[in-house]
Amino acid sequence: MATILVVDDEQPLRDLLADVLELDGHRVIVAGNGREALAIARRDRPDLVVSDVMMPLLNGVRLCQQLKADPSTASVPVILMSSVGRRFVNGSGADAFVKKPFDLDEVEAIVRRLLHPDSRPDAVGNEPR
């Protein structure tokens, strides 16, 4: 069981994603903006972060950059999700990018791949780097 931090300012989407990942057997913690997520990540050290891009206070790109710049969270894989194109997330340091609206199976597959990098790649995410 992994601990996954789900970050999105849209509560319905955040709840949906949390439900799906919990059904997959993960422990899910949530945040509604980048600033809150950064604090939680530093405190709880999740195994994976799945974050929206456009959020109040701190957007997903900056959240990702700050996580990767902090030695205590640098190794945590980050999936960014957004309805905007990938150009904006280039340079964020994210490990995968998912375009909204997304297929939940695709997100689950990317989560599995990032949590278990040695396992068979059964899905391909849009890697921004």
Add this chain to the structure above:
Amino acid sequence: MSDERRDEGLNGSVSTARFETGVPNLDRVLGGGFRRGSTVMVIGAPGTGKTILAQQIAFHGAARGEAALVLTAFSETHDKLLAHSQGLRFFDPELIGETIQFTSLTDVLRQGADETIEAIVATAREQRTRLVVLDGFRGMREILAQQEQIVPFLYTLGAKLALLGATTLIVVEGDPDESARYPELTVCDAIVALRRRLQGNRSRRLLEVVKIRGAAPLEGIHPYTISVDGLTVYPRFESVVTAREPAWDPGRVEFGLPDVDALLGGGLTAGTTTLAAGSPGVGKTLLGLHFVTTGARREEPALFLGFMESAVQLREKARMFGLGLDAAEEAGRVRLMILPAYDLEADRVADLLVRDIERRGVQRLVIDSAGELENSTTSDARKVPFLAALVGYLRDRSVTAYVTLDINTIVGPALELAGTPLSVLAENLLILRYAEYHGQLHRLFSVIKMRFSDYDRGLREFTMRPGHGLELLGRPPAAIGLLTGIAQPIPGPLGAHATPGSDV
């Protein structure tokens, strides 16, 4: 893009600089645009285009490097909002994320008004935002209302964002005519109301600047349209025309038909409006085509605004009578502007006219016909002010206008001119009509009035000859009641000897 002379938001002073909305004609209606740092409310019923307007403004600024923050709450998610906007031409996905951020306030709103303000201000500050849009404020206000926080919330938020140099644009679904229900209107520096009104089967979109501090907006209701380009506002024509007394121009503007010009004392007086009333098919449009093509030959740019005949039909007519319209159009001296005769909006027609007149320096204008122009005003009460403004504008610009008017009857005793304000407003009045005499139809031409010129008061018969156009034939048969359309011979030897087309 903006007047930055006193754009001093960050040091705490109140900015007087204005920013362009990018919405065609809106800045003009606002009296120069919104003041930077102001709190602006756009209020209207569902489907009036509030969100499109806000996004149009945000994308216009973002395209010029001014960051915008679009905040949604309980109306639609920002993902849906983005998906719905992608068909709009101003929508540039490259700007999303970088210069325009779409975020949701649903979480922070639950934490309280102060927390929401803090989150918005911190985000705006971090992103150096120049425009903050609160879209779907109705959802936000329901939460804030429970805390009786609406007015303090907007007041504090607007003040803090103004200090950052950011303008706050609040989009709220509501009835602008029930202002008592919206106490927050008092804290807004500008209020723009968007309305939809049913007129028969037709839905009209109307914009009103209810309030704007420190500016002189154009008064009244201004129609607007929504297309893939977003909103386009058409200022109420009467509110943009300035009453000036133009210099007197003693010049004549000829039809290029020597006999007709001679009747007019040398041509139409320059800068005047002429109403040519007559039966359908009698030749009013043809005379209008003479007017514009003669103008083209004299290097006087001309515009033909038509509603009923297509450009193809007009060109064919001009070819049949050898008027040289094709060459005039090719040379850019004549423009045919054909608008559908239905769903016309007077201010849009006026806007199109004004733009072409000013862009090409139009000196001759034909409007074919006055009926459609009058119907475009959508109310009888507006006909006189609108047409008076138009005639005044044309006079001011020294545009000589020829306007046709259909008299409903082909042959008959009625001369139905009283219904049109143009019969009074126009300086000159011509009648072209059929008259029945001894079992034959005759075309008659007469000058009824020329306000600033002597003219020939006699009736003339005319014909339309292929390859030549309109030709005066001479005086009509001596008869009583020719202008009524049904002539009676004059009793006695004078009448007995008169023949059609001969001089009496």
